[in-house]
Amino acid sequence: MTTRSQPVLPPERLTFGALLGRLFFSFYSGLMTAVELVIDPIQRVIGVNRMAYFFVLPNLLIFGIFVLFPMVLNIYYSFTGGVNLFPQNRPFVGLANFQQIFSCANFLDPNSCREDRFWRGLYNTVFYVVFQVGGMVAFSMLTAVVLNRSLLGRGFFRSVFFYPVLLSPVVVAMIWKWILQRDGLINAMLVSLGMERIVFFLHANWAVFWVIFISIWAQMGFYTLILLAGLQSIPRELYEAAEMDGAHRLQSFRHITLPLWAPTLLVVLVLSVIRAVQVFDQVWVLTGGGPGTATLYVVQYIYETAFANQIQQFGLASAASVILGVILLILTLFQLRIGRQSDIA
């Protein structure tokens, strides 16, 4: 006869996850089928090939209205004055905003500038970028090398270093504000070691140190992960071949690891520099830019000039952000340049 025995399937177990998945899928397909009723007629009218325009449209609209148009408008704003938000009510002032920013007796001394807070912010930002990125990339590299070794619990340690990345800047600031306060954990440690208590955020140098330390703490896990992935993509055979040729371990690190790691390092460097230039929220909650102007950075200057001060100087803020944008553009172009060179090498 033709009745063939069916293979016996294990009884289906409906776990909670599977149930949730099914629920989600039926919701998803129901919704999408409903949308289909609206969209299929569109396809009949415009034809298959033009459907591409339909698909990019929503993204492009939002992108155009909220990113592209503002970018152009920002440049126009930087040439206008007054306190009105709407551009039709703003007098055209030419380069006055830029002149105001660039009116300095001595560019190396912010005190001699009309917009001294901008220049302080800029110099602080440069200092921050150099030391935050430098320190963070160094620690990320070290941690990546350590995590690349065969270890018990490697996944666990990887997650440990990554965890602070998920915390919001405000939360990070609160955590450390609590630890560093006058009666906090660090001061308790200092006192138990027989030292004096320090009110960290009243001392400019300490404030700068902690701002940099905390942002390294909060961000290094992300770059460690990327660097680790870069290390793991280096073929093992290269090391074996080098060992057969009698290469020293240090030599193989210098001549195999570093060159093959360089593209990843470059990506990390670029991402972290661009991020560091925009430093704002964490520091703003932690120190408010103080003491004095010790931890005042460019984005805080822009934010305050446009939104937080009594007089809302939108034109001046836009001029400052145009300058910031140019700096970012130069950094990006620089990165493309180096990236292309290292591709050739």
Added chain:
Amino acid sequence: MFGIGEFLTRTRGRGRLDPTDILTYLYLTLGTILMFLPVAWLVLSSFKTPAALLRFPPDLLPYAQRMVKVEGYDQTLPLFNVRMPDGSTRQMAQVRRVGIEAQMVDPANPGEIIRVNIADREEVREIRLAWENYIEPLQRFNFLVYLRNSVVVTVSATLITLIINSMAAFALSKYQFRGADLIFVVILSTLMIPISVILVPVFLVITGVGWNNNLLGVIVPGAATPTGVFLLRQYMLTIPDELLASARIDGASEWRVYWQIVMPLAAPALAVLAIFSVMWRWNDFLWPLIVLSRSELFTLQVGLAAFQGELNVQWHYVLAMTVLTLLPITLVFAILQRFITTGIATTGMK
């Protein structure tokens, strides 16, 4: 020097523990302490009473003074160990304190009030979790509203991002049409333009649309992420065109090809983008700070920052609310950590 080389390049252990292994574990242990201690300290502190928070040096665990109910008194009274003039020690509750003199009462014999010098008494303390730090601000302040706003923003922004970014990525990876390259290049070139560079004009657009002080003003502007379009497009390029062609032969419309074939196949990339988006939106601060000025619209981050910026910082509430703010994202991470770390390691490269 040989040790350093060994340390830098060893990728596989050979079953024995050598000095470099010890160094490695030392580094990782220190790192773990440094990464986790601040958060652990925050959580421990958030369960302390205001009085315990003021102690210096601070206790490790949340101790609180033991309170007792004494007959004849409406409120619970704090318990002390009192050194009596005859040298013995008794446990008594304090009724009130006047200057350097405290009026104490023995819980067993509530009728008699004993006056002692405040230097002669010591608090009786026990480990107690001060849940009121969590409960009171939820009742007295707008934190539940902030929480709801944050959830609304995060969920709807992530859904919008996933849908419009995947649609655009589908068009840019699976169709040849005029302007495709231009669109892609323009989107890519703004990868490095953060919102902090265009704060003023975006604020103008928001105001013009009427979304000032509206959650939509927080949700929509950042939805068309260049990162998402790029990530999804690169992933969709790996989906074979033959699959799409055969679906079309079977009579599937373009929309059906998109949602029934491309989307499920791009699920890993979508998941990574979803995680990124949740992280960005939940933690976002500067933009909501500018758009939202009415406190009933604050997201958790803005609310928390405003709360801690008040003149008289109520640390016991602030700490508890900070823990509540980091809790959801921590739970998500605890469940999905392997997936998140490998996902970011493989796609963060691009």
